[in-house]
Amino acid sequence: MMEEQLSSVEMVVELRDARVVRASGNPDIETLCRRKKRLLVLNKSDLADERETKRWAERFRAQGIETVTFNALKKNEAAKITDAMRRLMEERIKKDAARGMTPMIRAMIAGIPNVGKSTLINCLAKKALTKTANKPGVTRGKQWLTIDESVRVLDTPGILWPRFEDARTGEHLAMIGSLNDVNLDLESLAVSLIRRLEILYPGAMPAFFEYAEEEVQEIAEEETGGLREAAVLYLIARRRGALRKGARPDYEKASSILLTEFRGGRLGRITLEKAEEQ
Numbered sequence: 001m002m003e004e005q006l007s008s009v010e011m012v013v014e015l016r017d018a019r020v021v022r023a024s025g026n027p028d029i030e031t032l033c034r035r036k037k038r039l040l041v042l043n044k045s046d047l048a049d050e051r052e053t054k055r056w057a058e059r060f061r062a063q064g065i066e067t068v069t070f071n072a073l074k075k076n077e078a079a080k081i082t083d084a085m086r087r088l089m090e091e092r093i094k095k096d097a098a099r100g101m102t103p104m105i106r107a108m109i110a111g112i113p114n115v116g117k118s119t120l121i122n123c124l125a126k127k128a129l130t131k132t133a134n135k136p137g138v139t140r141g142k143q144w145l146t147i148d149e150s151v152r153v154l155d156t157p158g159i160l161w162p163r164f165e166d167a168r169t170g171e172h173l174a175m176i177g178s179l180n181d182v183n184l185d186l187e188s189l190a191v192s193l194i195r196r197l198e199i200l201y202p203g204a205m206p207a208f209f210e211y212a213e214e215e216v217q218e219i220a221e222e223e224t225g226g227l228r229e230a231a232v233l234y235l236i237a238r239r240r241g242a243l244r245k246g247a248r249p250d251y252e253k254a255s256s257i258l259l260t261e262f263r264g265g266r267l268g269r270i271t272l273e274k275a276e277e278q
């Protein structure tokens with residue numbers, strides 16, 4: 001579908017999630033962009049580590065890729081995108097103007113599921129043109145939308161890679177909520193997230209769920225057979241009242257709580273993939 005539609009657009013706006021810039025890229029989109037102007041948007045930058053997002057943007061700009069860091073929930077940031085689009089299309093706009101034509105930019109909005117494509121369109125239009133929700137697979141088919149007299153955009157359903165290069169890519173996409181949760185083992189995903197967070201942002205979980213390191217160690221020793229990640233989930237379950245009969249922790253519920261809080265940015269601004277490590 002995207003290939004078919006490519007002939008009717010001048011440029012592709014590729015969205016990535018600033019928290020997982022590498023994993024949220026899709027080589028198919030890059031191939032599609034080869035013959036078109038490309039604007040790269042690092043979206044959800046409000047949820048990511050500001051310094052890391054800057055680094056990623058610098059890296060892409062150094063490769064000659066027009067890059068914008070963005071928060072699609074902020075209506076007053078729309079000009080960042082439309083200005084960059086016009087910059088990329090400058091030659092065409094001048095040519096059209098010289099011929100007395102009103103310049104029209106047609107752009108395809110592309111990216112993995114749940115990255116904020118439809119939200120970005122609503123942000124540009126300053127009204128709810130298209131449906132959004134915090135789960136993957138909301139936009140089902142392609143849809144042309146008019147932003148103003150000179151910009152039209154094509155909203156597309158999120159597309160994932162046909163296969164992931166490595167296990168971590170899939171895991172990171174699951175952590176940010178770009179894969180459908182019903183297909184996932186939430187407990188092992190939560191365990192992986194706990195491991196990553198304890199390395200990258202060791203203070204984030206203790207601060208948000210209000211626990212101390214000694215408590216983790218105590219529970220690991222007494223309750224979870226030495227398993228640290230299970231002890232963290234145990235603590236989360238206790239803090240949130242996610243308990244089963246006999247006050248036993250509901251690990252599944254605790255996993256779901258942790259993922260929801262992380263995805264919503266409540267553990268702080270967290271980047272899972274640092275520019276220098278990739």
Ligand SMILES: Nc1nc2c(ncn2[C@@H]2O[C@H](COP(=O)(O)OP(=O)(O)OP(=O)(O)O)[C@@H](O)[C@H]2O)c(=O)[nH]1
Nearest residue numbers: 044072114115116117118119133134137138139158
């Ligand atoms: N914090 C934050 N949330 C965002 C941002 N952009 C989008 N969201 C939220 O992310 C969720 C997904 O947004 P959508 O616009 O539906 O994503 P999409 O890419 O169109 O998803 P599909 O249509 O399923 O492929 C929604 O809950 C949005 O409110 C952003 O920049 N920051």
Ligand SMILES: [Mg+2]
Nearest residue numbers: 117118138139
């Ligand atoms: Mg959508």
